[in-house]
Amino acid sequence: MSIILGCIADDLTGATDLAMILVREGMKTVQIVGVPDENTPLPSAEAVVVALKSRTIPAAKAIEMSVKTCAWLRAAGAGQIFFKYCSTFDSTSEGNIGPVTDALMEKLSCNSTIACPAFPENGRSVYKGYLFVNEGLLSESSLRNHPLTPMTDPNLNRVLSSQSTSYINNITFEDVSRGPGAIVDALTQNQGTGRTIAIIDALDDHHLRSIGQACKDMILVTGGSALAQGLPDNYRAAGLMPHQQRAPRFVFPAGTEAILSGSCSEATLAQIEFAKAHLPHFQLDPRAILDGAPVVEQALHWAQAVIEPGTPVMIYSSAPAAQVAETQHTHGRMESGDMIEQTLGQIAKCLRNSGVKRFVVAGGETSGAVINALGISSMEIGPEIDPGVPWTRSTGPDPLALALKSGNFGGENFFLKAFAIANSVK
Ligand SMILES: Nc1ncnc2c1ncn2[C@@H]1O[C@H](COP(=O)(O)OP(=O)(O)OP(=O)(O)O)[C@@H](O)[C@H]1O
Numbered sequence: 001m002s003i004i005l006g007c008i009a010d011d012l013t014g015a016t017d018l019a020m021i022l023v024r025e026g027m028k029t030v031q032i033v034g035v036p037d038e039n040t041p042l043p044s045a046e047a048v049v050v051a052l053k054s055r056t057i058p059a060a061k062a063i064e065m066s067v068k069t070c071a072w073l074r075a076a077g078a079g080q081i082f083f084k085y086c087s088t089f090d091s092t093s094e095g096n097i098g099p100v101t102d103a104l105m106e107k108l109s110c111n112s113t114i115a116c117p118a119f120p121e122n123g124r125s126v127y128k129g130y131l132f133v134n135e136g137l138l139s140e141s142s143l144r145n146h147p148l149t150p151m152t153d154p155n156l157n158r159v160l161s162s163q164s165t166s167y168i169n170n171i172t173f174e175d176v177s178r179g180p181g182a183i184v185d186a187l188t189q190n191q192g193t194g195r196t197i198a199i200i201d202a203l204d205d206h207h208l209r210s211i212g213q214a215c216k217d218m219i220l221v222t223g224g225s226a227l228a229q230g231l232p233d234n235y236r237a238a239g240l241m242p243h244q245q246r247a248p249r250f251v252f253p254a255g256t257e258a259i260l261s262g263s264c265s266e267a268t269l270a271q272i273e274f275a276k277a278h279l280p281h282f283q284l285d286p287r288a289i290l291d292g293a294p295v296v297e298q299a300l301h302w303a304q305a306v307i308e309p310g311t312p313v314m315i316y317s318s319a320p321a322a323q324v325a326e327t328q329h330t331h332g333r334m335e336s337g338d339m340i341e342q343t344l345g346q347i348a349k350c351l352r353n354s355g356v357k358r359f360v361v362a363g364g365e366t367s368g369a370v371i372n373a374l375g376i377s378s379m380e381i382g383p384e385i386d387p388g389v390p391w392t393r394s395t396g397p398d399p400l401a402l403a404l405k406s407g408n409f410g411g412e413n414f415f416l417k418a419f420a421i422a423n424s425v426k
């Protein structure tokens with residue numbers, strides 16, 4: 001089977017978020033982890049989402065990984081490429097978003113694409129080129145304190161212009177609300193200005209579906225996961241996929257359960273507080289990790305004494321912004337982030353070896369580290385827990401169930417809800 005849509009996601013939780021939206025819209029979707037190569041088997045799927053860990057790495061490396069992935073997806077038959085980044089436009093100031101978009105346009109010989117991070121179901125909207133999170137501007141949300149990519153400018157044109165060599169313009173909601181024809185007209189006005197990225201307003205899913213329809217002939221589309229919801233209808237209209245198909249059955253592997261969190265977002269901190277009242281929990285001390293103390297052994301020793309079927313354990317390094325800033329001040333932002341991620345990855349590996357089969361992991365970078373440590377190379381998508389977060393199952397022998405949660409996603413009871421769903425599926 002030749003694939004229709006090829007997606008490049010800059011982190012792991014973002015990739016599962018996108019894959020779930022495609023599945024929800026009726027596309028057979030498989031997620032691959034890491035840059036695919038000649039040894040990567042071609043999945044039997046209509047859409048392939050490749051999860052990279054390229055959001056916070058140097059731009060040149062992010063370009064290299066994304067361009068290689070794009071070449072693989074094109075060779076596998078993808079007629080359209082989707083570059084997925086965060087709905088809060090998370091990137092370092094040098095970006096991966098601008099440089100990777102430029103490089104993909106170059107690679108695909110295209111002069112025009114769009115950028116739209118809006119995800120209305122999760123409170124992200126773009127209005128007059130400004131990114132809003134719930135009721136306020138991005139820069140007034142907790143994302144201004146993100147441990148790796150603090151977002152302090154809500155003006156997407158300014159952010160992208162500082163990262164990209166393309167011409168950046170805006171298509172505002174007045175055009176978007178007039179429907180796909182008006183959006184195509186607005187995009188056509190860019191022609192002749194050289195390589196152009198249009199930042200498109202979207203306030204609701206109806207806008208996103210119109211934008212999706214307007215992009216049917218665009219070889220490269222960039223944005224948040226919700227932008228993809230309009231694309232499968234284009235493929236159906238073009239006769240590339242059937243109008244209806246049944247989702248494959250999703251079976252949860254039997255075994256014990258664990259939550260691992262390195263996310264320091266406000267949503268995750270509230271979810272941890274909620275879960276602490278119900279589950280055994282163990283807080284990792286970042287200073288001990290950074291000082292080389294035997295933290296992995298200590299966490300495992302604790303876990304082995306309390307874990308039992310039906311009682312998930314929760315191990316977390318998550319801490320409020322002031323504590324994170326203190327750790328970063330003494331040990332460096334990327335360095336401390338990386339060491340804490342590696343520690344959670346090692347803990348995951350040891351827990352798997354001791355019988356844990358169902359993991360909930362909070363945080364995009366943390367999920368990337370955990371999946372790498374577990375050696376997982378591809379995943380199938382299962383039931384939705386909360387908007388943007390599905391259960392997934394690793395492919396191959398001895399599968400694991402994994403729920404990879406973006407930092408800011410999920411309701412307060414997310415961790416308990418995830419296991420309740422897993423235990424209700426027979
Ligand atoms: N106590 C801590 N002090 C400093 N850094 C921490 C601490 N705990 C975790 N970190 C680091 O903070 C970063 C959190 O990023 P991660 O992407 O995992 O979560 P997130 O940003 O909330 O999620 P997402 O990217 O999905 O929104 C990781 O690099 C993690 O190692």
Ligand SMILES: O=C(O)[C@@H](O)C(=O)CO
Pocket residue numbers: 011013014015017018085086087088119224225364388406407
């Ligand atoms: O788009 C989002 O907000 C998420 O899928 C994500 O990428 C967070 O890391």
